[in-house]
Amino acid sequence: MPEIQLGKFVKFSAEITYQLQQQRKIMNMGNSIPFINLDRQHAEIHSEISAAIDRVISKNAYILGDEVSALEEGFAAMLGDCEVIGCTNGTIGLELALRAAGVRAGSEVITSSHSFIATAEAIVNVGAVPVFVDVEPGRYTIDVNAIEQAITDKTQAIVPVHIYGTTADMTQIMEIAGKHGLLVIEDAAQAHLASCDGAMAGTIGDAASFSFFPGKNLGAMGDAGAVVTRTKSIAERARLLRNHGRTDKYLHKVLGYNYRMDGLQGAILAAKLPHLPTWTERRRQVAARYDEALAAEGFKLIEVPEGMKSAYHLYVVQVSNREHVMASLAEKGIASGVHYPVPQHQQPALEGLYGVSELSLPVTEKLCPRIISLPICGAITDAEVDQVIQAFVEVAQR
Numbered sequence: 518m519p520e521i522q523l524g525k526f527v528k529f530s531a532e533i534t535y536q537l538q539q540q541r542k543i544m545n546m547g548n549s550i551p552f553i554n555l556d557r558q559h560a561e562i563h564s565e566i567s568a569a570i571d572r573v574i575s576k577n578a579y580i581l582g583d584e585v586s587a588l589e590e591g592f593a594a595m596l597g598d599c600e601v602i603g604c605t606n607g608t609i610g611l612e613l614a615l616r617a618a619g620v621r622a623g624s625e626v627i628t629s630s631h632s633f634i635a636t637a638e639a640i641v642n643v644g645a646v647p648v649f650v651d652v653e654p655g656r657y658t659i660d661v662n663a664i665e666q667a668i669t670d671k672t673q674a675i676v677p678v679h680i681y682g683t684t685a686d687m688t689q690i691m692e693i694a695g696k697h698g699l700l701v702i703e704d705a706a707q708a709h710l711a712s713c714d715g716a717m718a719g720t721i722g723d724a725a726s727f728s729f730f731p732g733k734n735l736g737a738m739g740d741a742g743a744v745v746t747r748t749k750s751i752a753e754r755a756r757l758l759r760n761h762g763r764t765d766k767y768l769h770k771v772l773g774y775n776y777r778m779d780g781l782q783g784a785i786l787a788a789k790l791p792h793l794p795t796w797t798e799r800r801r802q803v804a805a806r807y808d809e810a811l812a813a814e815g816f817k818l819i820e821v822p823e824g825m826k827s828a829y830h831l832y833v834v835q836v837s838n839r840e841h842v843m844a845s846l847a848e849k850g851i852a853s854g855v856h857y858p859v860p861q862h863q864q865p866a867l868e869g870l871y872g873v874s875e876l877s878l879p880v881t882e883k884l885c886p887r888i889i890s891l892p893i894c895g896a897i898t899d900a901e902v903d904q905v906i907q908a909f910v911e912v913a914q915r
Contacts, residue, residue, distance in 0.1 A: 550892050550901045552852035553732050557896040562792060566738075569784035578780045581760070585783030591790045592727075592743065595710070596717045600752040602744040603778035604759050607706040607728025610742035611639035613776055614702050614724040615674070617744065617755035620645050624673035628704070629659040629685075630860040631881045632678040636704050637861045639726075640676065646871060648672070649862040651878040655820035657833075658685035660880070664693055674700035679708035679718050681856070682734070682800075682828035683821055687713045687721040694722075702726070705745070707830035709734040710797045714824045719745040724755075729786055734800070734830055734895075735793050741782040796895025800829040803893050803902055807832055810906045815915050817887075831856055835887040838914045842889060845912040851905055854890040 559566065573584055581603070589601040604610050620626065622644025628636055630649040640647040650663035659677050675694055677685035687703075694701045701722030705711075708718035709727060719725035729741035744755045757763070762773030804827070808818055817835040821827045833856070836842050846853050860881045862873045891905055 549850035550852060550897070550905060552854055552890075552892050553894045554892075554896040555731065555736070555894075558796075558894070561896070562788065565788040566785055569788040570781060573780045573784045576780075580779055581777050582780045582783070584780050584787060585778050588778075588783045588787040588790065589743070591787055593745075595790065595793070596720050596745060599720045599745050599747050600749070602746075602752060602755045602759060603783055604742050604744060604755075604776045605778065606740040607726055607730060607733075607742035608635040608639055609776045610726030610728065610744050611635065611676070611702070611704055611706075612642050613755050613758055613774075614726050614744045614746070614751075615639060615643045615645070615676075616758055617746070617751045618674070618700050618702060618724050618748075620674050620700065620702070623671070625669060625671040626674045626676055626702075627659075627664055627667050627672060628676040629678050629680070629881075630862040630876075630878050631657055631857065631885070632680060632704065632861060633706075633857060634861055634864055634866070635706070636676060636678055637864075637867055641867075641870070645673070646671075647861070647867070649860075649873060649876060649878065651880045652680075652884075654880050654884070656683045656822070657681065657819065657884065658683065659690075661686050661689045661693065664690065665697075668697055668699075672697070672699060674702055676702050676704055677722075678704040679706075679711055681819060681833055682707050682709075682711050682830035683819060684708060684711050684713040684718050684721075684825055684827075686822075687716070687718075691721065700724075706730075706742075707733065708828050709830075710793060710826075711828040712826045718828070720747060723748060724751050729782070734797060734828055735786060735789055737782040738785050739779075739782050741778050741786060743778075792895075797828055799895040799897075800893055801827070803897055804829045804832055806899065806902050807834075807891065807893075807906065810910070814910055816913065817915070829893060831890045832893040833888050833890050834909075834913075835884065836889055836913045836915070837887065838912070839887065839889050842909065842913045846905075846908055849904075849908050851908055852892055855888060856890050858885055860885055 593601040626640045637647045653660045703722045703725035705719040705725045706728035711718040724746040729737040758773040759776035762769045762771035
């Protein structure tokens with residue numbers, strides 16, 4: 518590992534080690550309030566999930582098949598005016614969207630550093646170069662004012678990350694993209710049913726990727742993801758690429774990949790899909806309850822501008838004593854998390870590849886040591902939310 522990478526790695530290793538220790542401590546306590554209550558969610562729809570699994574087993578349809586098609590059609594109908602292509606996971610979905618849209622090796626792709634590393638991985642895996650810019654301080658999505666400054670003659674695409682379930686300013690981003698002839702590929706991994714100016718997240722750009730990781734707002738019981746697009750040619754290309762480029766069992770139009778969704782995950786997701794609007798509305802109610810209490814105490818919260826509706830995949834608040842807050846919550850059996858303590862431009866895995874070691878993104882670097890995620894999901898009760906609020910305000914410092 519190059520010396521500069523090692524230095525960055527050491528810088529953040531203590532923070533990461535602490536976070537892992539806290540999460541293990543939380544898991545071992547038998548939380549009275551878990552971060553996401555999947556047990557409660559699954560208990561409520563157990564019969565529907567069991568029936569979906571039984572259908573797959575009865576048909577031995579374990580790769581793609583009718584259940585995956587049903588999910589694709591149902592999610593497309595929910596989002597409106599788009600096609601959905603189920604795939605292996607959200608990271609693969611983003612890579613598949615980039616490939617299907619025609620992002621070329623060697624081109625530059627502008628994105629925000631404040632995201633899970635999967636965003637950069639997908640860009641790198643298609644041979645493109647991630648160009649990181651800062652986020653705006655209100656909702657932590659890509660700073661639209663920084664995008665045009667980062668455009669060069671090598672820029673081919675923008676990947677806005679709808680972090681925490683709140684969309685980037687897609688209206689302005691699409692204007693910038695149109696002006697410069699750029700593709701827009703939405704990283705909507707956390708934005709199921711979020712919207713911007715009346716348009717659903719994932720249907721605004723040229724293509725998008727959604728994640729169905731178990732902890733997502735719509736989560737599988739394993740890995741799964743999807744590409745979403747309104748462009749027929751991109752949809753056709755994505756379907757080819759996800760399944761070995763085949764048009765028939767042994768006829769392959771292009772060289773592709775094995776990026777297929779399995780039938781069990783498709784069936785489980787299709788069983789959960791009708792509940793997603795209700796779960797999303799519940800997340801918004803919980804977020805409003807947190808907002809009312811924590812804003813009154815002066816804490817810095819995510820700002821959702823007028824015209825936008827967040828899916829609240831995560832509820833994030835800034836504090837100056839994060840380690841103490843997490844430890845105190847854990848002692849009370851309340852789970853918490855940090856998303857994400859190390860921004861992508863400071864990750865050792867990327868530093869040596871793209872020379873980002875000297876990059877300065879002040880807003881991102883200021884918020885990363887301060888953010889903490891509180892429990893939120895469609896199954897949390899008002900009493901539990903109030904318990905979290907009380908425990909949080911007792912120890913948290915602005």
